[in-house]
Amino acid sequence: MTEQSRTPLMAGNWKMNLNHLEAIAHVQKLAFGLNDKDFDAVEVAVLVPFTDLRSVQTLVDGDRLRIKYGAQDLSAHDSGAYTGEVSGPMLAKLKCTYVAIGHSERRQYHGEDEEIVNAKVKAAYRHGLTPIVCVGEGLDVRKAGRQVPHTLAQLDGALKGLSAEQAASVVIAYEPVWAIGTGEVATPEDAQEVCGAIRGRLAELYDQQTADGIRIQYGGSVKAGNVAAIMAQPDVDGALVGGAALDPDEFVKIVRFRDQ
Numbered sequence: 280m281t282e283q284s285r286t287p288l289m290a291g292n293w294k295m296n297l298n299h300l301e302a303i304a305h306v307q308k309l310a311f312g313l314n315d316k317d318f319d320a321v322e323v324a325v326l327v328p329f330t331d332l333r334s335v336q337t338l339v340d341g342d343r344l345r346i347k348y349g350a351q352d353l354s355a356h357d358s359g360a361y362t363g364e365v366s367g368p369m370l371a372k373l374k375c376t377y378v379a380i381g382h383s384e385r386r387q388y389h390g391e392d393e394e395i396v397n398a399k400v401k402a403a404y405r406h407g408l409t410p411i412v413c414v415g416e417g418l419d420v421r422k423a424g425r426q427v428p429h430t431l432a433q434l435d436g437a438l439k440g441l442s443a444e445q446a447a448s449v450v451i452a453y454e455p456v457w458a459i460g461t462g463e464v465a466t467p468e469d470a471q472e473v474c475g476a477i478r479g480r481l482a483e484l485y486d487q488q489t490a491d492g493i494r495i496q497y498g499g500s501v502k503a504g505n506v507a508a509i510m511a512q513p514d515v516d517g518a519l520v521g522g523a524a525l526d527p528d529e530f531v532k533i534v535r536f537r538d539q
């Protein structure tokens with residue numbers, strides 16, 4: 280599979296923003312702004328707070344929208360006494376396509392380590408959910424020039440024990456932590472360096488064909504104004520968009536990166 284045959288995935292990670300009423304209005308605006316040509320060229324997804332999922336599902340189903348949706352986290356467990364957690368079966372029942380796992384904010388504020396990220400990736404696969412596995416280095420690691428080994432170690436940990444068949448559908452999001460929500464976007468070359476290394480490691484872990492089929496996103500201060508240059512890199516197959524995804528008009532422009 281070549282770069283051209285990987286369908287780009289533009290995913291909006293709303294983080295802890297937009298209640299279920301705002302979510303409906305937002306998805307309606309996206310649906311109004313995008314057309315079949317956009318959806319034929321780019322897969323579009325929104326990763327919404329748990330409390331928005333049922334409303335988004337009802338809207339997407341009812342209006343037969345081509346927007347995909349998913350959650351920002353899931354429990355490593357399938358059921359039981361885990362107060363506050365939301366399980367894979369619950370997300371599957373809501374017909375989620377995607378679930379973000381190991382976002383740097385989960386790692387930083389909720390102490391998620393490689394073991395828990397790996398357990399969550401396996402939980403997603405047990406229930407037919409596609410994980411968007413987030414990896415990336417902090418500023419100290421970048422300053423030390425260790426972004427590639429650091430990120431590849433996170434990748435190894437997240438994918439431990441997965442078969443090539445499972446890995447074939449995974450999405451990897453490379454998000455340098457220093458570029459998240461800071462306006463400090465990595466240069467296209469910075470993004471390509473690590474995304475290329477990620478694909479190389481996927482080929483070592485599985486095989487070249489599997490690696491060539493896996494989509495690798497870049498995330499970190501992506502906007503309409505910088506998305507085209509990032510998407511022009513051979514190993515970048517989409518973006519995980521935070522702040523800019525909260526503005527439907529901006530997100531539509533990001534989906535239309537080829538026009539920017």
Ligand SMILES: O=C[C@H](O)COP(=O)(O)O
Nearest residue numbers: 292459460499500521522
């Ligand atoms: O998941 C998205 C990333 O954390 C990027 O967030 P940002 O676009 O606000 O920098």
